[in-house]
Amino acid sequence: MPVKWLMHFQPNQGTTLTSQVMAEACAVAESFPGVSRDGRWRSSMTFYRAVPRDQSLPAPSDLPRDLIGISLHDLPNEYLFVMRSQRLILRAHSSVQTVMDKLQSYKGRFFINFEGLQYKWGDFKLRIGKCLYNPNEALRGIVMEVEYLPLSSIDKSQRVMEEFYEIWREAVASKLLAGQFINTEVNFVEYGLGDSYTPQHTAVLYGMCVVQVIASSNKNQ
């Protein structure tokens, strides 16, 4: 599947993130000639915490306490789990969420939704979205996903993505947005992932990105 990069918006020191930034970022995307809007997109993330069966006993150390579940916009029939501590990723059918609800071994602690607009630009696909904390829909961040359709090799597409990132950063800076987009850097090898891009790579990117988004939004509050 085509390679993707994931960036999040880092507001300038002392400024707070508002929905206005989302509109401005979309305006930057739309200012490039040849860009066309391609509908909306939506992904969601659930932060699970282990529910110990017997409260008196200490939790077994080999079981992960925290689990992230991700439903991606381009894979509606699948659900991915990321265990960041163990560096493990699991791909399952989307009905596993029903299983999780019934088992009650892990309970969803909080939820994050990503939703926004999708653009097509030649061989690139751009997705700019708000990162919303469920249930109160508080804006936690702005993310942007960039996909380069012709290539699936992370190594071979590195330079193309880097140059695109530079072009995007320059455009954002020239439109005087109150901050910058920062790329999510991940060492995929630690997660046992190879050079060929897969949904597991996307899951890891989102896992890392959200942690950075939450950290940055906590810092600015």
Add this chain to the structure above:
Amino acid sequence: MEPQQQAGSGDAPPKQVAQAMDRLGRAARLIAEIRLGADRILEALLVSNENPRLSEKAAELTLGEEDAMRRHFLDLRTVGKQLEDSGVLSGALRSRGNSWGLHMPLVCPDGAVVAYAWKRQLAGQAGASAVDRARLALKAFSDQKRRFFPQLEDDQLNRSNNDTIKFPPTKRPRLLHRPTQSPNIDSTEQKPMLADILKSIQTEAPGVTISTYQRLEWSKRAESLASTMNDSSLDQPKEQILSNLSGSFNEVAVIELVASGVFRVLVSLHPAGSTDPDAVAFFSPNEGGSYLHSRGMSVHHVFKHVTEYADKALQYFQSSDPNKALSHLLSWICSHQSLFTKNCSKCSKLLAMDKSLALLLPPVHRPYLLNSKDHDQDFATAYHIGCSSYDV
């Protein structure tokens, strides 16, 4: 000479043949009418038997059919006589060829029509006129090329060191004139063999995997690539290292070049087993399906543009050095391994916005001009569409 009823002996044999076929057709129709008439009569009898009230109507119908049948029989007799007289039914003219070497179609006792001899003759004539038509078409194409692609014309004129400037169209009649020759009988032209070319390209570009296929083998592989790509639960399979699949090189029609993670290129050879490239197309390594062939087009913009440029490169190689067109083309293709990493030789950037296309593309134009010593031809430069000058 046998007296002919309508086609006089002075008529050209093709006319006689045409008339004979016409009469045979008419006879067949009459026989069909007679059969239908018989059916209707039998049906009328059946109806009147089951339903006595309708017997009068049935009788009327029967009489009508009888008249029609009688007419059909008379007509059939006439046609039969005509056919007999022209020798179709008796084979009287079979051994006796007339001046054109044509034989009348022969109707055997079991009803089969044997027309092989004259059919072959007519096919031969059609073939000869096809060669003429093709020659005229090629002349028209080369005139158009001169009009619309003057830069290619200039390239050939500038190569003053080459004293045998050949235009692409002159290649084709040579192919047409030897349709039945084995493609390997090229010793008089001293062209390199396909196996040698592929071996040397493999040494020159170890990062590219080269495989060869017969035409049908490739169609199957293209389809299987589609299903592999769609099955996203599999990790991308390693490119299968396929050594030459077809046992001998005599029927190789498709060459596949794969640079892992960068491109998949298809080159077709015409005729199969020769070293004459016919068409070329670039694709993403993650594309699959029946549209993957040397005249197909990638769904991605970058590869579409490279393919368009490759068509021009192929024409250039064919016209400037036909014996080595395949070697040059394959070398040029292999230089594209750095398609997504090599900066433009003019603006030094990798991605550039093409204003007219409104697309962000890497340098997709790699100059293909051959210099006088064709060793060390490395096709090392690359340009964005907007950065490449007109005659590159």
